[in-house]
Amino acid sequence: MSLITSPAGAPDQVVPRARTATYYHWLLLSAGVVVAVSAVRLITGQDQIDSAGSLRAAVIATCPILMAAIGGLWSERAGVVNIGLEGQMILGTWGAAYFTYYYGPLVGILGAALLGAIGGALHALATVTFGVDHIVSGVAVNIIGLGAAKFLAEAYFAGLDGGGVKQLTGLDRPASFTVPGVADGATALSEKGWFFVSDVASFVAAVTTNLSVLTVFVFLLVLFSAWALWKTSFGLRLRSCGENPQAAESLGVNVIRYKWVAVVVSGAMAGVGGGFLALVASSGFVTGQTGGRGYIGLAAMIFGNWRPGGILAGSLMFGYTDSLPLRSADTIHALLLLVAIGLFALAVWRFTRKQTTQAFVFAGLGVAFLLWFLLTDEVPREFSGMTPYIATLLVLAFAAQRLRMPKADGQVYRKGSAG
Amino acid sequence: MTALKRAATSLIAPLVAVVAAMVITSVVVALSGSSPLEFWSIIFAPPAPRVYVNIVNQSSMIFLSALAAAVGFRMNLFNIGVEGQYQVASYAAAVVVGAAIFPGLLNVFVGLLVAMLVGAMWAGIAGLLKVTRGVSEVISTIMLNAIAGILVGYSLLRFGERAGTTRRTTVIEEGSRLAGFTPFLERDGAIWTLALLAVLAGVAFSFVLNRTRFGFDLRATGMSESAAVASGVKVSRMIVVSMMISGAIAGLIWMPALFGAAYSYGTTFQAGLGFTGIAVALLGRNKPLGIMFGAVLFAVLNEQSNRLTLQSDVSASVVQITQGVIVLAVVVAYEVVGRRRAAAEQRAVTQKLQAERRQHEQEASA
Numbered sequence: 015m016s017l018i019t020s021p022a023g024a025p026d027q028v029v030p031r032a033r034t035a036t037y038y039h040w041l042l043l044s045a046g047v048v049v050a051v052s053a054v055r056l057i058t059g060q061d062q063i064d065s066a067g068s069l070r071a072a073v074i075a076t077c078p079i080l081m082a083a084i085g086g087l088w089s090e091r092a093g094v095v096n097i098g099l100e101g102q103m104i105l106g107t108w109g110a111a112y113f114t115y116y117y118g119p120l121v122g123i124l125g126a127a128l129l130g131a132i133g134g135a136l137h138a139l140a141t142v143t144f145g146v147d148h149i150v151s152g153v154a155v156n157i158i159g160l161g162a163a164k165f166l167a168e169a170y171f172a173g174l175d176g177g178g179v180k181q182l183t184g185l186d187r188p189a190s191f192t193v194p195g196v197a198d199g200a201t202a203l204s205e206k207g208w209f210f211v212s213d214v215a216s217f218v219a220a221v222t223t224n225l226s227v228l229t230v231f232v233f234l235l236v237l238f239s240a241w242a243l244w245k246t247s248f249g250l251r252l253r254s255c256g257e258n259p260q261a262a263e264s265l266g267v268n269v270i271r272y273k274w275v276a277v278v279v280s281g282a283m284a285g286v287g288g289g290f291l292a293l294v295a296s297s298g299f300v301t302g303q304t305g306g307r308g309y310i311g312l313a314a315m316i317f318g319n320w321r322p323g324g325i326l327a328g329s330l331m332f333g334y335t336d337s338l339p340l341r342s343a344d345t346i347h348a349l350l351l352l353v354a355i356g357l358f359a360l361a362v363w364r365f366t367r368k369q370t371t372q373a374f375v376f377a378g379l380g381v382a383f384l385l386w387f388l389l390t391d392e393v394p395r396e397f398s399g400m401t402p403y404i405a406t407l408l409v410l411a412f413a414a415q416r417l418r419m420p421k422a423d424g425q426v427y428r429k430g431s432a433g
Numbered sequence: 434m435t436a437l438k439r440a441a442t443s444l445i446a447p448l449v450a451v452v453a454a455m456v457i458t459s460v461v462v463a464l465s466g467s468s469p470l471e472f473w474s475i476i477f478a479p480p481a482p483r484v485y486v487n488i489v490n491q492s493s494m495i496f497l498s499a500l501a502a503a504v505g506f507r508m509n510l511f512n513i514g515v516e517g518q519y520q521v522a523s524y525a526a527a528v529v530v531g532a533a534i535f536p537g538l539l540n541v542f543v544g545l546l547v548a549m550l551v552g553a554m555w556a557g558i559a560g561l562l563k564v565t566r567g568v569s570e571v572i573s574t575i576m577l578n579a580i581a582g583i584l585v586g587y588s589l590l591r592f593g594e595r596a597g598t599t600r601r602t603t604v605i606e607e608g609s610r611l612a613g614f615t616p617f618l619e620r621d622g623a624i625w626t627l628a629l630l631a632v633l634a635g636v637a638f639s640f641v642l643n644r645t646r647f648g649f650d651l652r653a654t655g656m657s658e659s660a661a662v663a664s665g666v667k668v669s670r671m672i673v674v675s676m677m678i679s680g681a682i683a684g685l686i687w688m689p690a691l692f693g694a695a696y697s698y699g700t701t702f703q704a705g706l707g708f709t710g711i712a713v714a715l716l717g718r719n720k721p722l723g724i725m726f727g728a729v730l731f732a733v734l735n736e737q738s739n740r741l742t743l744q745s746d747v748s749a750s751v752v753q754i755t756q757g758v759i760v761l762a763v764v765v766a767y768e769v770v771g772r773r774r775a776a777a778e779q780r781a782v783t784q785k786l787q788a789e790r791r792q793h794e795q796e797a798s799a
Contacts, residue, residue: 097571140765145768146761146764146765146768147764149571150764154761158757161751161754161757164748165461169466309579312572312575313575316572394587397587399583400584410568410572
């Protein structure tokens, strides 16, 4: 099963090599985004769209999605599709709650990783050792993860302080800190409402004020994953298992072992995401609190084209929309303008690359959003929740040819098949 | 291989899986400090009349759901979106039937038609995305599931009637309800009339797949796409059509409950049947008879586990672990059995070839 198949009937198109995104590109793109956001803020007068508080909530909403996506990256780079991320994440929420209750948040997050890793090991056992279809195994892992977390919660949390059959609240939180000097200045500057400067300041304020150590840990894990997968020989071998396992094996790589490691790490990452959800994003464990974030993580990974930078961008976008229901309806309405601007930018970019059809599609969508913005006064909150899913469908529909998944992703590999 | 032997080998995998799941569940129950023996005696105790009725009703819905998933699986399409399809379809049908545009039984037919149509259309989106844009149906149906949930939730909140603190669609009027059949006392509940849909769908599924050109094309595409193309099957059309059939069956899943007991879409809606269906389809090897056993097994586990809360200190959620393990174990068992069989066939062929070669050599030297 491959994630992106060439349309039946159409000849296989040559996938253009993903351009190496330089720091320059990213910087320019970020600056463009800030300018657009700032413009929308000034036009609509909705300071909430990027106030320090909003961005802080967005960062907190981003972390679980980001961890799930990074988990997906580890697994899929080694050629194993992991739609069991949701189940592994659920196991992580329970692990975090249990170990935090008895040993504090530091051990708690390790517990989340451990429980997630167990979910990953289950997936690895089925897919890598027994060669079961990856999707089938993932579905089963999700069922087991959900059932196990419910069962374990009823069995272990019912009699505890602050516990119940479906929850465990009042847990110790991981420490948080404020960067002295920077935070106050940035907060003051962000409240001035200046073009561009205040927007950058509010971002700085958001990431320096009352920052949880776990948030820092999550971003360190992302950096670590990017480094381990792309800058070490271990990572090269792991990725070779996802691209061409036969070739890897003929060069002496123990494909089965690498896949195992990748899938277990994948589960652990998703578990940490679940732990973050229980310890930082909310005030404890509740059954069903992942709410499909494992799937959003999967979407963020695809959106990010199986690369850490793209995953970070996708997760931030989805995290931001995830935190939107907390904002006022007017703020969500203001974002329609931002979406319209983004679509117009896409249309122009497509046009310069001589893809007129797509340019017109984007421009048309942009006009639709602009009209929606101009003709209505508010947007139902529920709609913002759809954003990650619709964005992913659109990206897949319009940019599938630009996406490049690992070549042997989702294929069952059997030892010795190199011949 | 004789028919008996073949039947025996195809039964081995599910049996091994169920036994493995029972062992693992027992370990889990024991680890949580309860008695596995007590647990299984509750699960396998003869059910009360009311539970019997529930098991039949639940089996019918799980069966429909598994059938929907199986249509896709038979041609290598992973319709993970059964969940979203039946949610959207159930809501649409409940709205149309609630509006009572048509009288009595005609309203029921219209409702079923709407459910099938909406389910087919929602699944069709994924099919179209696959053939025109090359988007994997796994990802698109997962996304469509989430969108379906949000869309229905929003519509219910916006257009639904107030019922206490929640919202629901307009209640179906008396004439369009289907009371069902009460095998025991009135208070034990009724077997819903539309549970018969499961039987009809199962027979139709079996007939279409095994006795028609379309069914042959579908199975051929599932086994070897290149071979199907070579024999003139239009694969992209097959993908869209079978995705839509899958969605249409999915649309029927909750209909027995809607007309038999719930009468409106609201808090009474039973979510999660879509994922159960996928599990049961895998367990039943995508064949109606196998699915039937799987559906009954899952329904028994679900319904009997309700008694756990009253009669023991074991959490009812443990059967979810059992169900997940059954699915995982059954696919692993099929994989292992399949490999063994392939290896045995290979050995047999090699031996035969060697024997022939030896014979040739002897003849040549003689």
